[in-house]
Amino acid sequence: MKKFFIPVVLLLLCVVSVSAQKQIEASTLNLIGKPFELTPNPYHRVDTLVYKGFNRTENRQVRCPAGMAVLFKTNTRNIHITTKWGYVYSSNSTMPISYKGYDLYIKNADGQWQYAASGSSKAYKSERIETFALIENMDGTMHECMMYMPMYSEVISCKIGIDDDAVIESLKSDFRHKIVVYGSSFTQGVSTERSGMSYPMQFMRNTGFQIASLATSGRCLMQPYMTDILVEIKADAFIFDTFSNPDAELIKERLMPFIDRLIAAHPATPLIFQRTIYRERRTFDTVLDAKERAKAATVEELFAKILVDPKYKDVYLITPNASDAHETSVDGTHPNSYGYTLWAKSIEASVIEILNKYGIK
Known part of the structure; x- marks a missing residue:
């Protein structure tokens, strides 16, 4: 009984840790790097219902948020990312953290964007919803953040999870x-x-x-x-x-x-x-x-x-x-x-x- 009880407790603690966070859709913050400002899915680069002629590969590609980044500021200590996937790419020559992951930069004391963290979920199939910890144990002060979206997979929804007692706000772009x-x-x-x-x-x-x-x-x-x-x-x-x-x-x-x-x-x-x-x-x-x-x-x-x-x-x-x-x-x-x-x-x-x-x- 003890052997079964301990893993269950650990699992419950993990669930509580994630559920103690509040989530906000990334696109409601400042999503930069879009060719077109408005698309029905905010993470698509091109509205494929308006622009025609693509083959299947091209259609998938322009629905991937390559080059997009979310600007925000937050005083959270931990950030979790929950993604609902559309098309999910796979590659032998590209890291999963790149083609289906997120890349976080934080402004340092000199006002420069400095690499902070990166990671990806385990999703290899479309229509899957997964959560992972992007960064943990920050100092709890307000930080300006830029998070790059996945380079080569379609995002239906991206929710940024922060600590329940923290705040997150849209950050004005200085690009x-x-x-x-x-x-x-x-x-x-x-x-x-x-x-x-x-x-x-x-x-x-x-x-x-x-x-x-x-x-x-x-x-x-x-x-x-x-x-x-x-x-x-x-x-x-x-x-x-x-x-x-x-x-x-x-x-x-x-x-x-x-x-x-x-x-x-x-x-x-x-x-x-x-x-x-x-x-x-x-x-x-x-x-x-x-x-x-x-x-x-x-x-x-x-x-x-x-x-x-x-x-x-x-x-x-x-x-x-x-x-x-x-x-x-x-x-x-x-x-x-x-x-x-x-x-x-x-x-x-x-x-x-x-x-x-x-x-x-």
């Missing part, structure tokens, strides 16, 4: 302007260890510019229906990682119509394109290397004309770098979090210089 980044799995953050470690999120913390991510892993192909979305998004600037997924022929076919539509929709708005990064496995894969060389040559050929044409005076081409002695790759294609750190830092000076021309500071 400036709105820059939309459209890109591939690189931009989404595949192979990161935490959801706040994609290069757009690191760039955002480093510079103070607000980033909204419209990344679609493997499906950033400048499709006309994706261009429809970019045409209607309101932004101060755009950054593109559009040459990582399509082959040379597709780039040649779609780039100019893509740029022309964006210029017409967003006149005098900087359109900053990035060359694709070096995929490490191409070094000894001759077929892949030939494809990558063809893509790069096509981009250079097209931009040699674009960059001297006054019609395209707001179009730019910059070069990112995510490699350090060829040791930052996870799977031969995607960099690890340190590789994305290198990427964010490698484009920082160029992007800031361009934005400053437009009074975006």
